[in-house]
Amino acid sequence: MTMPNLIDFSRNRDTSVEHVDEETLRARCFLRDTLMEAEVEILVKLPDLNITEARGRIVRDERGIEVPLEDLGKAVGVRVGPGMAKILSGLIGEDFPCPQLIFMIEECCHGVILYFTKDELAQAPDDLEGARDFFAQMLRKSIRLYNRCAAFAPGSSITEGIEPPSAD
């Protein structure tokens, strides 16, 4: 670079998950970028992972769009899990004037999934062979992982010797 390259747009997004009590998780997503600042919070009940509360707040929006924040409540009852993005979008509405807030609810839901995933991954051994075996075993237990990313694709060391999914 031969001249200062000043930033024209920047975005920070932060998502977190914590236990409120033994049966409830709170997931929050904060957005701050050049044009907008907003926050979304959902409560998720264990063990079903159904959303019991969903709310949002727009702190700043340079576009000045009016948003019916109460519509985010339509996410209540949806379970965090496969297909949730489509369900959330469908329920809150394709005409909802701020799709960013719907995306932030999805980010909260993904945070909840990664919260549990972290726990599983913490059990992986430190050594290479042990880690390989650990993830191969994970693949055998959940064969849907097969070919879901490069690490679990045919040809990787993890999939060596594991048959692709087929009839049992």
Next chain:
Amino acid sequence: MLGYQRSKRVSIWMEGAQRLMAHGILDDDIYGLEVRLSVDPSTREIREVAGWWNRWTTPDCPLAVERIDDAVGVRIDEPGMAGRIRKSVGRRGCRHFANIIIECCHSAREALDVLLYEEARKRRPSLSFEEFWKSGAQMPDDGEAGGEGDEREASSEGLKTPGALAVSYEDLDGPFIDIHVHTSPASPCSAAPVEGLIEEAKRIGLDGICLTDHNHVWTQEEVNALRERHGFLVLRGNEITTDQGDMLVFGYYEDVKGIIRLEDLRKEVLAAGGVIIAAHPFRGFLTFGVAKLGLTPEKAGKRPLFQYVDGVEVLNGKVTPQENAFSQKVAALLGYPVTGGSDAHEVGEVGQYATRFGRAITCEEDLVEALRKGEVAPVSFKKIRGF
């Protein structure tokens, strides 16, 4: 104490007049990675992309970096951009790289709006972004990324009374039908042409299949033509996405687009004389199962969806044996009839699982009646036939 945290940072700047640069960082409790994109501001196409891992999980995660080139050529504002990147970079490489690349694309779109606004402001210094925006720009659809909770007790009127305990397929003597099959192009996720599916179903000895495409209704004429052409039983069904998950619907032929509340779907299906089967109700997560959440069959049986269905799919070809077994336990506790279906999306998948019926099935009315009365049993069809 926080149990999980993810931070993402995206910076966008112009490098000369010809390149819009995006730098994205994703850092969470599990992964740390960065990407850098170069976008042509006039065509909005991604020209170059590079990525780096800082922290990863499996020994083979580094392989993902080679696959992020799939984003090259994608336009940051093309319809379905996020889905395209998820399917290419996400599936062939890594979903977390796909996540931050999508974040960069959304930010790049907004950055171009900011740049256009700055240009407009040179001509009219008092112009606010809000005025500029409302004069013609559109809210970016970040939502493409991929009722009030009904606490009322459902009325039993019109609802199926839980039927007899599940029977074995060996106790029945009717046909074997794969009642959960997806065809291309009716289901965008399927690669199986209907003709190929039917021929394969015949080859392996099934007695019939039900076409249950996603939110798509086959006409009676189309299905009759298929039956005649192939000399094979082809029946109509539908897989409809509701707020409570996917449902197989038989005997109801309205084209439902978008998401419908299961309670509302139930009213419509009942009025039409149809039935609803909960499809793969416990399809879980890639890296952990429902047991991790402390979900027991007893607790799972209390989910609202079970008030609105006539049966449960307990053998589905796209879930794990553990998830199928869990569905069986819940259905047994509730006393629901249970079914099996391959959920085939490829020709070779048809018949992995099927449903055996306790009566002759020649049309959709027979199928609906048998399902309603619970004269059904799930079966690992290919296994019992030695395939």
